[in-house]
Amino acid sequence: MAKDRSTPSTIPQIRDSSGNLLTGSTLINERFANYFKDLYTAQSEFDRPEAEIYLSEIDLPRLSPDDREMLAAQITLEENYDGEPQGTSPGSQRTGRALTLRKSPTSVSFEGTPQKVQRTCRGKFLSAADHPTNYITRKWHPTNVPEMKAYVGLTLSMSINPKPQIKMYWSRDLYHNAPLYPAIMPRQRFELLSKFFHLNDNSQDVEHTNPSHDRLFKLRPLLTHLSAVFMDVYTPHREIAVDESLVPFHGRLSMKQYIPSKRARCGVKIYRACESGTGYTFTFKIYEGKDSILQPAGCPEYISTSGKIVVDLLNPLLHQGYHVYLDNFYTSVPLFKFLFSVQTGACGTVRANRKGLPPQVVNKKLCRGESYALRSEELLAIKFHDKREVMMLSTIHTEATVLATSRTEQRTKPEAIVAYNKNMGAVDLSDQVLAPYLLRRRRKAWYKKITFFLLQMTMHNAFVVYLKTATTPTSQQMTFLDFQIQVHKSLMYSPG
Template sequence: MSRRRYENILRFMHFSDNSLCPPREHPQFDRLYKIRPLITHFAARFAEAYTPGRNICVDESLMKYKGRLGFKQYIPSKRSRYGVKVYKLCDSESGYTQAFRVYEGKDSSLDPPGCPEHMGTSGKIVWDLLFPLMNKGYHLYFDFYTSVPLFKLLYCFDTAACGTVRKNRVGFPAQLVRTRLKRGETSALRQEELLAVKYRDKKDVYLLSTIHTERSVEVSVRGRAERIRKPVCIKTYNRHMGGVDLADQLLQPYQIMRKSRAWYKKVAIYLMQIATHNAFLLCKKANPGVTLSFLQFQLQVISGFLYQDAHAPRAVMGDRVGATHFIFKIPPY
């Protein structure tokens, strides 16, 4: 394929009929209309292809984009800083993306099925991602979305949760906030199934959990000879919270996105990358004895798309120099 042909394909790549898009003032206007069929397709396939383990996590990713866009986000803690935010529900062990939601702006309506009306925006996001997995005994880990009403509600649907929380959250015990602790000390309060913990490390850490008890264990600290005691809930949280970061870390070295003013093309390619990563994890799970890197898997996928039923051409070694240094004709297929 020539470069010009590739550029033409990329130029005319569309996923929806623009002539059928409702106008902005229409109540059914969808900001993601251009890629809505792709989002719907991937969301359904991700959910049906894999059953995650008991521990799952919710976090956000940022797809780099610096063009003009109404729902572009600025997150200084992310490497990209500017871009399109994507909420993800991932398996904590493998990093498989089970569900996702593209952020559409703070004024976008969010009404997930079965969610109480009094629930805040952060709670509705968690509910929307988690809804198909409720009443199945999962353990959910997250941070920004932690609140007392959400934890109690999830517990009623047989879903335990654990996450860090801000000390000024509504319902978090003020008595625990006022408690002064030295480094390594822990204070905890329990109300029925809900556990509130304050742990002093370099700074105060606040956590809510409906999974753990107040028990602490000794852990080793990198760079220090002595062992310290840490609550089990914090140790488990650190272990199972990194599912989304694990997926992003594996995708980062193989970014295929190119500079483009069309935001929907970048988001579409980003979703295709997530789908490729999920397929790689499914391939490893189906073939546990096969050693295959993510790069090798992507090359095999590309080769499969290019040649399909035909065999990829192989170079013939010459007398002195390998034939791979010379042009060879690709047979038709």
């Protein structure tokens, strides 16, 4: 028996003003498009009784004549666009016009000024919280500290157990089976937490055009907390290296940088001051764009932008006799003189076109293995020819040379170059330790990518502190992999 495909009896058939039945989908769509156009613009009278009957059957939202008249009225300047009407105080009665649409217990209810309603009707999406029938909203329930610890532990553990897709961690297939993940948290709950993962209240952020807009607003609470903790729990040794790391990110972002010398090449740049020998990150700063304003406390105006980055990172260590090692991106004569004035020695490679370098050193021709140096008060300029010519500035060393041993030969080199080679790789050391365990899954949200990179950087800092305070032979021999596993377990199994 053929299936009846006629229009259900509960919904009346649509006819035109002459009583003719409308059978074509184009005519019906056009008729209701005109109806809703009039409904939300209130530009003509509603003389379509057949449409009214249809709407009453399917229970679509409708506007009363008063609401249509209110929407059609001209918007006055006295109404406040962003909240309470001007001239009223919290708790007082609103004098601005309001609009309420109601139909059934599961319908949407809006309250607000006409401007907000009109902006919504022009295409601004409503949040999932405004739709009680939304699938995601129905499944959501508030989280707590133990659940968030388990979520972070599961996410970090994926760096040790990588899989191509998230759903494979919850797969029942023996080839992909990982019983730990479904035992800790259902997959739907993990995906919900990932979707709604935020570190700050977005409603408190200002518009991008506002001069006070913070580009790192989404990360600000985490950045503030980690910066304070890193400086509080550990005091680094004298030698410090300043360099940058690159967090891989290929999405659209104004802060994104392209650095061909880095393995990731494209991503978000993080400046770091790390302890030589361990790679402990003492201070860090995320690059916000070339138009960002940076003015560290006590830093002279004549210092270049790259120099101000160094001063900002070293600000907690100034006046304490630390030695900092830099590459040629940061090194300059004014910066080294300023650091020396605040009792901080500096050593680094320098570009030959930097202002203030003595031309005798820049133009000196050397054979392989030769070096040449000039001193001006506290500042020493050195040129050395090994495989190629390299220039150094230092306020720490003398022009003395030492015997340096390589894998194939022994050669005399200036002590400044030997010290630089020994202490400059602190940031690279930290990156090398983290490289096998980085979360490489692509994310659309840039702040989530940076968040978990910072958490893994925190993991390495915690490992350094753990080794420094270890008292038993077993704990002193723990590897970074074993340390991560123990931390992941403590997060996932934490009672609170």
